[in-house]
Amino acid sequence: xxxxxxxxxxxxxxxxxxxxxxxxxxxxxxxxxxxxxxxxxxxxxxxxxxxxxxxxxxxxxxxxxxxxxxxxxxxxxxxxxxxxxxxxxxxxxxxxxxxxxxxxxxxxxxxxxxxxxxxxxxxxxxxxxxxxxxxxxxxxxxxxxxxxxxxxxxxxxxxxxxxxxxxxxxxxxxxx
Numbered sequence: 075x076x077x078x079x080x081x082x083x084x085x086x087x088x089x090x091x092x093x094x095x096x097x098x099x100x101x102x103x104x105x106x107x108x109x110x111x112x113x114x115x116x117x118x119x120x121x122x123x124x125x126x127x128x129x130x131x132x133x134x135x136x137x138x139x140x141x142x143x144x145x146x147x148x149x150x151x152x153x154x155x156x157x158x159x160x161x162x163x164x165x166x167x168x169x170x171x172x173x174x175x176x177x178x179x180x181x182x183x184x185x186x187x188x189x190x191x192x193x194x195x196x197x198x199x200x201x202x203x204x205x206x207x208x209x210x211x212x213x214x215x216x217x218x219x220x221x222x223x224x225x226x227x228x229x230x231x232x233x234x235x236x237x238x239x240x241x242x243x244x245x246x247x248x249x250x
Contacts, residue, residue: 088208089204090207100232100237107244111127111247121245121246124173128181128184129173132172132179132187133173138231138235139154139194144215144227147215192232206224210223210224211227
């Protein structure tokens, strides 16, 4: 997940329309990059941690799915099936669990999951009133005391997250 302590892009203009527009642009750019890669570039070269581009993609899909279910009031940890003791250890521990669980998935399954998860996010955003996106995270996650709007978590687990991972994926794919 992206660092939620920083402000998302255009933090003064957190509107549903801006979110949808920026997300569409970011997704198109992200998909164009993925389309430029061969199957070998997606699945074979790894970074120092042993991650392939495919591993980054399922990681991104997992976090986006967690953010999607925030809007239903489902705990992100539970949606992502992360044990409570791991969740409290932070992103590195969470990401290690995701990587271990998903590393051996076939590329086709990873790409389908990524695309289906994103399509569900877009549908959910379309159906969600703007004022609901501006409610604090604690409205959706009763155990949270977080006052920032849930839209920050949507941004942080979608377009900002893609942007965070893109340089890492490019470094991996350049090896292939």
